[in-house]
Amino acid sequence: MKRTKVPSEITGKVWKIEAKPGDKVAEDEPIIILESMKMEIPVSAPVDCTVVEILVAEGDTVAEGQTVAIIES
Amino acid sequence: MAYEKQLEDLAAREAKARAMGSPKRLAERKAAGILNARERAALLFDPGTLDEVGLLAQSTRPDMHGKTPADGVVSGFGRIGGRLAGANVADFTTYGSSSAEVHGKKQGYVRLACEKNGLPLIYLNECAGGRIPDIMGAAGIGRAGEGGRYTRRRSSPVLAACLGLTYGGGAFACINSDLVVMRKGAVLAVSSQMTTSVAIGEESDPQNLGGWRLHTETTGYVDAAVDTDEEAIAWIKRALGYLPDHANALTAPAPFDDEARSDALLDIVPESRAKTYDMRKAIAAIADAGSVLPVKDRYAKVAVTALARIKGRAVGIIATNPMFKGGALDPDSCGKIASFIVLCDSFNLPIVFLADTPGFLVGLESEKRGLPGKIMNFMAALELSTVPKIALVLRKSFGQAYLNMGAGRSDATAVWAGSEISFMDPAVAVNIVYAVKKDDDPARFEELVKAVSKDTSAYDLAAPFMAQAVIDPRDTRAYLANQLDIFSRRLTGGIGEHRLADWPPAI
CATH class of the missing domain: 3.90.226.10 (2-enoyl-CoA Hydratase; Chain A, domain 1)
Structure with a gap:
C-alpha cells in the first residue's frame, strides 16, 4: 500500500468535508469541497483509495499546493 | 538469368540491412513485448505500401563499416489508411538509433520531401542521443549542426510517438511535432540519467527525468500516454484522421449519426x-x-x-x-x-x-x-x-x-x-466595490448582489x-x-492565412 499526500489545487476555504478516515473513495470522487472563485471546487481522489487522514477542518483557509488529506492506494 | 549475381548481391545486402542490429537486443525486445522498428513500420503503413529510402545507407566511418544497418532508422513513404505519408522509424538495436551523419541525412530527406510535397510525417522515436564517437570533438559537434534544421513552418502535420529511451535529437523531434503520444515506460529527455549524474551530480530515476507522468502532467509536452506500441501507433493514426495532408488542404469529412438536439x-x-x-x-x-x-x-x-x-x-x-x-x-x-x-x-x-x-x-x-x-x-x-x-x-x-x-x-x-456575463462575478464585485461580505450582513449582501447582477x-x-x-x-x-x-466557407474555401505557422513549438 502506498501513502500519498493530496494537495489543494487552488487557494480557497474548506466548505465541506465529504470523506472521513477509513472511507473508500473512487478516482475523481471528492474528498473535500472548497469554496473559491465563488465556486464549489472539489479536491478529488487522484486514484481509487482509502482516506487515511483529513488535515483540515471546515472553514479553514488553504493555499494552493497545501496537503489537505492523506490517502492509501 | 541476366544480372543474376548482381541481384543475389542486392538481395543479400537488403536482407542484412532488414535484419537490423544486435540479435540479442532484438530478442530482449520481443520478450518484453516491445516491437522492433520494422514491426512498427509495418503496423504504421498499409500492408505492402512502404517505399523505403536509405535501406543500404550506413555510417561513413571506416571503422563502423557494415555495423550500422540502414544507419539505425527505417525511413520512407507509404500509405496510412490510403493517405500518403512519410516516416522515420528508429531502430534502437542499431547503436541506439543514435544521431549521426547518415542517420540525420536520411531523416532530413524524408522531412524535406514531406514539407515540399504536402505529406504528413510520422516519427516513431527512440534515440540514445548523439552517436559516440561521431559527435565527439570540435568537428563532431560542428558536423552535428551542419545541415540540421530545427524550426518548421507547419506546412504539413508532424506526429510523433515516443516509444523508448528518447534523448537528444530524438527528444527534439518529438517537441517539434504537432502531436505526441508516449508509451508508458518510455523516456523523453535532453540527456540520460547517466549524463545528468556525471554532469551535475544528480541521481534520478529515468521515469522522473522524462517519463509519461512528467510529460503528460507537468510539462505538457506529451498529448497522450498509452500502454503499448500498438496503442501508440493506433493513436497516431486516429489523430492523423483529424488533420489534412498539408496546410493548404482540408480534412476530409467523416460520416456521422445525426442527433438534432443535445438534450443531455x-x-x-x-x-x-x-x-x-x-x-x-x-x-x-x-x-x-x-x-x-x-x-x-x-x-x-x-x-x-x-x-x-x-x-x-x-x-x-x-x-x-x-x-x-x-x-x-x-x-x-x-x-x-x-x-x-x-x-x-x-x-x-x-x-x-x-x-x-x-x-x-x-x-x-x-x-x-x-x-x-x-x-x-x-x-x-x-x-x-x-x-x-x-x-x-x-x-x-x-x-x-x-x-x-x-x-x-x-x-x-x-x-x-x-x-451571466460581466467584468467579475457579482458576489465578488459586492465584496470589492461595497466592502460588504455575506457573513457580516447577509441581507445587505443579497440586496447588493441583486443590484450588481443587473445588466449581466x-x-x-x-x-x-x-x-x-x-x-x-x-x-x-x-x-x-x-x-x-x-x-467555414470563406473565399479561400476554408484555407486560412497561417499567421501562426512559425509559433515556437513548445508550450
Whole structure:
C-alpha cells in the first residue's frame, strides 16, 4: 500500500468535508469541497483509495499546493 | 538469368540491412513485448505500401563499416489508411538509433520531401542521443549542426510517438511535432540519467527525468500516454484522421449519426453556476458520437483541448472545465490553449470555444508563474488566428477570460439562456466595490448582489448585438453545426492565412 499526500489545487476555504478516515473513495470522487472563485471546487481522489487522514477542518483557509488529506492506494 | 549475381548481391545486402542490429537486443525486445522498428513500420503503413529510402545507407566511418544497418532508422513513404505519408522509424538495436551523419541525412530527406510535397510525417522515436564517437570533438559537434534544421513552418502535420529511451535529437523531434503520444515506460529527455549524474551530480530515476507522468502532467509536452506500441501507433493514426495532408488542404469529412438536439446537456450542466461538472461530458454530448480525441488531457486540466467532429466536420474544441479549479484559467492552461490554437490554425481546423468560467485564476501563485504574460500570449494566438471560430458561453463567463475565450473575437458569439456575463462575478464585485461580505450582513449582501447582477444576463449581451444569439442548451449541437457551415466557407474555401505557422513549438 502506498501513502500519498493530496494537495489543494487552488487557494480557497474548506466548505465541506465529504470523506472521513477509513472511507473508500473512487478516482475523481471528492474528498473535500472548497469554496473559491465563488465556486464549489472539489479536491478529488487522484486514484481509487482509502482516506487515511483529513488535515483540515471546515472553514479553514488553504493555499494552493497545501496537503489537505492523506490517502492509501 | 541476366544480372543474376548482381541481384543475389542486392538481395543479400537488403536482407542484412532488414535484419537490423544486435540479435540479442532484438530478442530482449520481443520478450518484453516491445516491437522492433520494422514491426512498427509495418503496423504504421498499409500492408505492402512502404517505399523505403536509405535501406543500404550506413555510417561513413571506416571503422563502423557494415555495423550500422540502414544507419539505425527505417525511413520512407507509404500509405496510412490510403493517405500518403512519410516516416522515420528508429531502430534502437542499431547503436541506439543514435544521431549521426547518415542517420540525420536520411531523416532530413524524408522531412524535406514531406514539407515540399504536402505529406504528413510520422516519427516513431527512440534515440540514445548523439552517436559516440561521431559527435565527439570540435568537428563532431560542428558536423552535428551542419545541415540540421530545427524550426518548421507547419506546412504539413508532424506526429510523433515516443516509444523508448528518447534523448537528444530524438527528444527534439518529438517537441517539434504537432502531436505526441508516449508509451508508458518510455523516456523523453535532453540527456540520460547517466549524463545528468556525471554532469551535475544528480541521481534520478529515468521515469522522473522524462517519463509519461512528467510529460503528460507537468510539462505538457506529451498529448497522450498509452500502454503499448500498438496503442501508440493506433493513436497516431486516429489523430492523423483529424488533420489534412498539408496546410493548404482540408480534412476530409467523416460520416456521422445525426442527433438534432443535445438534450443531455440539461442534465450534465447544473443550473446553479456554483456547482461544478465535467465539461468533457458536455463536449461528448455536443460532438459526433465517439469523435472526441482529448489532447493534453492530463495537463492543465482547467482547459480542455480536444480534436472532434461536429456533423462530420473536423474541429478543435477549447473549453474551460469547472471540475478543475472551478474552471478558473491558470497560467498553464493559457499555454495549453495557445498551442492548441496554433495547431488548429495551421491546419485549417475551425475552433469551437465553450466557456464556463469564473475568470482567470488570480492570486500570488498565478502571478509568480507569469499569468499576465500567459494571458497575452493566449490572446495573441487568438487574434492572429484566421480559422473560423465560434464562441459559446455556458452559464457564465467573467472578466478577461470572457474575451480570451473568443467572445466578440469570433465569427459568431452565442450564450446559453440563463448565462451571466460581466467584468467579475457579482458576489465578488459586492465584496470589492461595497466592502460588504455575506457573513457580516447577509441581507445587505443579497440586496447588493441583486443590484450588481443587473445588466449581466444573456439578453444584456444580445441587445447590443454583442452576442449573435441566445440559445436553448439543447440546441447547442445544431447551432454550432450551422455556424460552422456558414463560416467555414470563406473565399479561400476554408484555407486560412497561417499567421501562426512559425509559433515556437513548445508550450
